[in-house]
Amino acid sequence: MTPGARESDLGRTGLIAVAGLLIMWEALGRLDVSMFVLPVTTVAAAWWHLVGDGTLTRAAASSLVSLVKGFVPAAVLGVAVGLAMGRFATVRHLLDGWVNALMSAPLSALVPVLIALFGIRDTVVAATVFMFSFFVIVVNTLTGVRSTDPSLVEMARSFGAGEFALFGRVYLPSALPAVMLGLRLGVVQAVKGMVVGEMLISLVGLGERLIYYGNTFLIAELYAVIASVLLIALVTSQLAQALDRALIRWK
């Protein structure tokens, strides 16, 4: 059996598992075991309705704008800070403690500070996205730079590479897989930050819809929004993975 065939077999197994789960869910829903277990078809109908009247598309659009506004600066700055920390011991010593502390800290606790800072606006959501995704990008980039093979550095130096060439020709490409991993983990964190931020300010986006439908016991609509959030998480992380594969062909 070729590896390719095995992979598609695995894919099929996965699909069967998902289909089985959906059928079970549908059956339980129709048995009416609890008001929180609705048939999948009811949820799908609610989803279709919310897309149709524009509620879901508007909310998703607002969420995605915040996601991009938060994640793009987090990616750019995160990689830059990670590279600087990786190459310059002074920068590393200066920031190491902060980065490590904030990476593992429950950052949702800081959202009220952001609200105080920016007011109840969608800027808070973008800021939350930034905060959630920034540190994991920094740490992975830093690790990538630090794990550069010293013999490659020595080799480049033997051909007269200066600091600039070393950075661009050795450290950066060597760190690229780790940077991409950071971005992939970062985008997952960013979606989390997006939902958390929106739920806490309860004003815009999918997070606001989650709170609203939850509080008003519109369970079918609630599940429809949850499904949309999961879909966004899945698509963004698949995009990040595709970018990873396109950039790093040598592995």
Add this chain to the structure above:
Amino acid sequence: MAPRPVEIVVDGVSKAFGTVQALVDVHVRVRAGEFLSLIGPSGCGKTTLLKTIAGLVAPDSGRVVVGGRTVEGPGRECSVVFQDFALLPWATVQKNAEFGLLLRGVPAAARAERARGMIAKVGLAGFEHAYPAQLSGGMQQRVGLARALAVNPQVLLMDEPFASIDEQTRRVFQDDLLQLWSEERKTVVLVTHSMEEAIYLSDRVVVLSPRPGRVHQVLEVPLPRPREGAGVRATAEFARLVDDLWKVLRKLQ
């Protein structure tokens, strides 16, 4: 056009790493165009000495002169071949072979042509687009050699280049290296821990003593050239020279 090979003078070089004295007052003169090996027990500082010549390690005292220029950092005279190949895993054979030229600012077209020629010369024509991970150890080191030669150095410094290559591959590679060296006459300094390798390849063998590293003895290798493919390894003279070297090294263990 190959540049004229140059002389290397190691003049009273000492180097310590912390409290470990790696080299003490080392004097070596490598003649222009000579193939010289450095051999000695591990910890004798032979790699440190090579890196000092390459300008990668600065001596604490003494100096190294390559072709009349005192070494103060990596210069254009020398190319280094590394034990672990030091190939860029993300770059193809072609790009790896071009890397030295790239760092020295050679324009893209000239770079590509020169590297392609060297790849063919080390016997890897057709592998230009392969990545290092797809090649055997011996082939990877051929890329390392092509990269070193592509910049057309006057001096080739080799740090145990065959150490992580299996025996059969190594013998073929050694012959190819001698063949290349006869075409592109360069001053070669080879660090090795193989006595057979040192005798087979070199004009002279410098034996270093360990802790601290000093020059213990210099052996001449009067075997006629070309040696490649001439069954030199099977001669009594070769065996005697290896045995002489072993007698010197045994006392140093």
